[in-house]
Amino acid sequence: xxxxxxxxxxxxxxxxxxxxxxxxxxxxxxxxxxxxxxxxxxxxxxxxxxxxxxxxxxxxxxxxxxxxxxxxxxxxxxxxxxxxxxxxxxxxxxxxxxxxxxxxxxxxxxxxxxxxxxxxxxxxxxxxxxxxxxxxxxxxxxxxxxxxxxxxxxxxxxxxxxxxxxxxxxxxxxxxxxxxxxxxxxxxxxxxxxxxxxxxxxxxxxxxxxxxxxxxxxxxxxxxxxxxxxxxx
Amino acid sequence: xxxxxxxxxxxxxxxxxxxxxxxxxxxxxxxxxxxxxxxxxxxxxxxxxxxxxxxxxxxxxxxxxxxxxxxxxxxxxxxxxxxxxxxxxxxxxxxxxxxxxxxxxxxxxxxxxxxxxxxxxxxxxxxxxxxxxxxxxxxxxxxxxxxxxxxxxxxxxxxxxxxxxxxxxxxxxxxxxxxxxxxxxxx
Numbered sequence: 001x002x003x004x005x006x007x008x009x010x011x012x013x014x015x016x017x018x019x020x021x022x023x024x025x026x027x028x029x030x031x032x033x034x035x036x037x038x039x040x041x042x043x044x045x046x047x048x049x050x051x052x053x054x055x056x057x058x059x060x061x062x063x064x065x066x067x068x069x070x071x072x073x074x075x076x077x078x079x080x081x082x083x084x085x086x087x088x089x090x091x092x093x094x095x096x097x098x099x100x101x102x103x104x105x106x107x108x109x110x111x112x113x114x115x116x117x118x119x120x121x122x123x124x125x126x127x128x129x130x131x132x133x134x135x136x137x138x139x140x141x142x143x144x145x146x147x148x149x150x151x152x153x154x155x156x157x158x159x160x161x162x163x164x165x166x167x168x169x170x171x172x173x174x175x176x177x178x179x180x181x182x183x184x185x186x187x188x189x190x191x192x193x194x195x196x197x198x199x200x201x202x203x204x205x206x207x208x209x210x211x212x213x214x215x216x217x218x219x220x221x222x223x224x225x226x227x228x229x230x231x232x233x
Numbered sequence: 234x235x236x237x238x239x240x241x242x243x244x245x246x247x248x249x250x251x252x253x254x255x256x257x258x259x260x261x262x263x264x265x266x267x268x269x270x271x272x273x274x275x276x277x278x279x280x281x282x283x284x285x286x287x288x289x290x291x292x293x294x295x296x297x298x299x300x301x302x303x304x305x306x307x308x309x310x311x312x313x314x315x316x317x318x319x320x321x322x323x324x325x326x327x328x329x330x331x332x333x334x335x336x337x338x339x340x341x342x343x344x345x346x347x348x349x350x351x352x353x354x355x356x357x358x359x360x361x362x363x364x365x366x367x368x369x370x371x372x373x374x375x376x377x378x379x380x381x382x383x384x385x386x387x388x389x390x391x392x393x394x395x396x397x398x399x400x401x402x403x404x405x406x407x408x409x410x411x412x413x414x415x416x417x418x419x420x
Binding site for chain 2: 027036
């Protein structure tokens, strides 16, 4: 066995291998050599660039700094832009306020809704006037329903209405069923007439001879406008 | 850089960023590796592709190089694995058995093979005979005669023991002898 192995080695090492080496002269093309060496240069340069990038302090601190900046921005945004909670009185509920278009009138600015309410109130007052004169108004209930029906739509708590009415200085002296025809939202617009109109209305009542009603209105007027100058005569 | 730097030292220099060391390595091994690819794949175009890809793999995996292994072992292991991948893809991987019992053991002492191979046609026949060897025997043979590797190094490349390599070389030699004696180009 060792003899055969020795013979194989001898043959390949001495003659056969030399013959093979003599015949085996193939080499890769020159462009392949250039391509491979260029690839070696390129990869080495890339590695150096990567090392440079890893070592730079900007890359080292980029991640923690960006995380910290994100947290700070979120905290400031929350503080300044988050809607604050509305503080309400105990027993009251905050509701969204309906924006109404304003209508210009003589010397004052009234909203469209307040004009409608005023008309309804005037109509109701006239109805009551007729009732006092003994003329039974068949449509009184209808008018009341019209007013109160309009108010039902607001779905307000009655206690809240009372509180709002009191806050406006109205005592509920009996002339107007305040809890029925006003709501906490628009009581300031509907409860009282314009000062001049109210005076005119009182004068009209006196002229018509409705002294009692006129006095009641005058009392209410004084209560509402205590500083107003009135010619009692 | 010293002229007698070993392959391993040159490779370590290249890992450190010295491209000149790589150029020296390349000039030293390009011929043998190219012929190894050419003999294995038989076609010039495929051999060139394989040759390029092996060097690119070496370049890309240079960080993984451990100087405990010989550079030639490292290089030819990459090459061998790549050749096997290519042959598998082409479904041309030969399934020859490692030990072909039908091949008669060649008694080297009985003839003078060197004398018969002097003529040029004999050289061509030798090359053809090598190319027609079973894949495992051919690889061992090429690593021996082309890369000049020792039996241990060939065993490292092929993932087998020294005795296995020796056996493959022995059978390869016997088969070459038969082919050359009978002038049969298809064997």
